Amino acid sequence: MKGKITLRHGDGGLHTNKLIRDIFYRHFNNEILTGYQDAAIFSLETGRLAFTTDSFVVKPIFFPGGDIGKLAASGTINDLTAAGAAPLFLSTGFVIEEGFEIEMLDRIAASMGQTCNTVGAKIVTGDTKVVEKGLVDGVYINTSGIGIVHGCFCPRRITCGDEIILTGTLAEHGTAILLERYDLGIQSDIVSDCKPLSEIIPALGDHIKYVKLMRDPTRGGVATALCEISESEHIGAMIDEEKLKIRPAVRAVHDLLGTDPLYFASEGRMILVIEKGYGMEIINILKKLESCCDAEIIGTFSKMYSRVCLRTTFGGERILSMLENQTISRIC
Amino acid sequence: MTQEEKRFIEKIVTQINESIKSDIRIMEVCGTHAYQIAMFGIRKLLTPKIHLVSGPGCPVCVTEPDYIDALIALLRHENVSVATFGDLLRVRGSSGSLEEQKSLGRKVITVYSPEDVLVLAKKKKGEYIVFAAVGFETTAPLYAALLQTAQKEKIQNLFLLTSLKRMEPAIRFILGEAGVHIDGMLCPGHVATITGIGPFLPVTTEYNIPAVICGFEAMDIIASIGILCKQITGEVPHRLINTYKRCVRDTGNPTALCLINEVFRISDVSWRGIGMIQGSALTLNHRYEVYDAAKRFNLKIETTTTSFPDGCECGKILIGEKTPDVCNNFGRMCTPEHPMGPCMISSEGACAVYYRFGGDEI
Structure with missing residues (x-):
């Protein structure tokens, strides 16, 4: 037509x-x-x-x-x-x-x-x-x-030691949109990760009983999703930066613009909170799926922290706050 | 980061922490350093005896309310649009912010580069475009290049309202007149990329304070703190060291310096929270004053003493005398969503950085 x-x-x-x-x-x-x-x-x-x-x-x-x-x-x-x-x-x-x-x-x-x-x-x-x-x-x-x-899915309160899985690389949708929307003149091969993830449910089968909570890190990205979970569950978490997978092109764009990819949306990724001790079992299942082949345990919930913290690649630590505003147009 | 780099960082951090036996204060002058230090979580790696304090190097934070008032006054002129980088939008003058003006329907346009302003001026021929030219020596060459192009292309509806600042007089103010005690200084690598090492030499030669010109990666910052600590403990003599040689030449960037000299002259300007610092401004010289919005629209930017909201400690935070967490407003009444003081507005302001990433304590 x-x-x-x-x-x-x-x-x-x-x-x-x-x-x-x-x-x-x-x-x-x-x-x-x-x-x-x-x-x-x-x-x-x-x-x-x-x-x-x-x-x-x-x-x-x-x-x-x-x-x-x-x-x-x-x-x-x-x-x-x-x-x-x-x-x-x-x-x-x-x-x-x-x-x-x-x-x-x-x-x-x-x-x-x-x-x-x-x-x-x-x-x-x-x-x-x-x-x-x-x-x-x-x-x-x-x-x-x-x-x-699923009959075995039973969301439960998160407790100390529960493991956090992210099913793939992060921030690709938000970054692809950013580059298109603001016409920043940056050439890249970044494409949105937008895709349906429902294959996760049948793949997990009865193992879904170990999943305490799932959240897709859309607006506000992985950092905001984790902060929301932490706030509502009244428990902090430590995220290992080294386990977060960010494609080099995505990282380069954010380095250039001074923005943080942890706050940019994914539209084809899921955060799963897994009962303590069962993280690897779930990872082994997820990694077989096309949509989750880069799944990793990125951190754990812990009573030692009152908020979500990030252990940086070389051992530094900082807080991951809820997204307030990200200014892309900046003086320096 | 490679395993080798990680081992290198671990080694330096161990050396630093073993060498520092009493409390020391290291100032990073630049907002980008404040941001990077917090983002990399460097404080957590270092002994609590090392206090990393911020200086006045965030251009948004030190922009006077009178300057914002002047931009707002411009918006009342018929056919005037104000173009600005986004981080200036929320800075408050005495009667509100550009963001508020925008929501009232006034012509405030966010741009991403000076080139956008040129495009805008060409597109809106019947209108006047005033660009809010704020920044340090890092941004000044871009504004200068913009005006040179405007001159070459005979664009007559483009003006700058400048509030451009120089780093050296501010550093001299902190170490001299303000008498702020610091044991070492991380000097901004991007400013030095333009200016060369000259503006930072007095830190060691006149004030006898260890100083390092530093880049913005974790390795740069930790290696530079390592060098500062060696100078502070007396292991090596006080001397300005450039660890950012991959970008900084001793004499700076001749093209950028030439642009600055061609378009600007040195004058005085008031810094928010600090007051007047002689010789700290770059304003348009006689060859380019035809582009000066203040002259074209008869604006007088008063240099009044900055007043802060009740309890706000930004004046002391800007010169490294206090850290954000000691301010009673911090994180309670003053947050990035509802900033009271200027250091909470810019993402690289000391308070915004502390709020977002945590300070000494996580």
Whole structure:
């Protein structure tokens, strides 16, 4: 489909229907969605359910390694994963700016569909609104998702000695976006790590009983996610800088800009808190997965510290604080 | 970091800690050093007898409120946009900050390099663009190059409001007039890259204080502290040492110095929390005064005495007399989210660094 989105595409009439059929049904193709119902009807196995929602307003809409569609699908799938749930059904709402290229919308819907297909999740209901030019920046997407929580997953209080796993390299999504958004004239091969992580749940199987908590380090990065866990659990942690994997290109960009990669988002990584003594067992499972092949135990929770601390590569120590602000435009 | 480098650091740290028997104070003059020392967690490696204190080398922290007021006054002119680096946005004048002005719809534009300002001036031909030119000798050549280009390309709607400072008079003030006691000084490698070692020689030759021109990697800093300790304990004589030779030539960067001399002249300026320091400013000389926003828009930047909020110790923290943790406001009323004093605003301000990474105690 060529052309631009007009207000007519959102009026609920002929054009809306054509848009839904030609783009959304085509890419999200599944029998629950295409039934022309106002609400999706489906059956579920019994058990605990996880339900989550998130909205995506990323700028730029297309970035190295993905686009807002892949991000919206992965984000909700990963939120379900963090709840120990296998993703089943997603809903999506699009708010589109008048004048948006239909071809771009098609690409976005295609990557949402593909992302869901790779993990066996289905987008079963959706909504489209078109607003006047200038009211939104291109396209905003909301996704919600439902999944069935693994029977053995039982989030528990974190205690002294529990081990912290990070499933891969950090800050690649945030850095890729940073370079695109601010047009800093830095050439690099950095791509977003954006991807769904739901394969973690079946791979862990019954071993998921050793997982006390999972969190995806999106906004605010690994440092902020760890600080949030530490604050809510009232326990400090020591992170080993040497175990944190940062690609050289990512490190170079942050060295150049004076920013800290620990505070930049990942969209395809998970932090897992593992019961004391079981960290290596979990690592051995995770490392076999494509999405987690760089998994490492990066630190442990400890009552010796009241906050999250970092042991630097050569043995220094410092606090990891919650992100307050990172100024990229600086005098020196 | 390689295993060899780690062993090297371990060896120096052991030597340092074994050699220091009584309390010593080492000042890092530059905000970037303050930041790096804290980020690398270096304090934790060293004996508690070594006190690392900060100096006035963060340009944002020492920018006077009157200067911010002048920028805000400019925004009231029709057709004037103020371009600035992001870290100046939150600095408060007597009547608010540029960030607040921006939220009111005034034309405050964040730029990432002086080149952006040139592009802006070309794009907004019917408007006046005033660039907030703040910094030390490190940034001054960039502003100078910008004006040279503007002159060459006959760009007439671009102006600078300068608050550029020189490092040497500030160091002399701290060691002389202010009488701050320190046992050694880590001198900023990036300033020396531009100026050469000259401005830092008086630290040892006139004030007889050990000094090292230092880079910004962990190895640079620890090796430099090691050298300072050897001088402090008398193992080697007091002498300015340059450990940042990969960047710093004795005579500095001739191109950058030429740019500074071509565009600026030396004059006086007031430093926030410190007051007037003679000869510490770089202002536009007669050849470039046509680009001076203060002259073009008839602005007078008053040099009043800085007043700080109740209990704020920034004045003493800026010259290394106190550390942030002794301030009653620190971490309570004054945080990076709600900064009261100037040292909490810039990410390289002494208080912001202490707050974010922890100080002597973690």
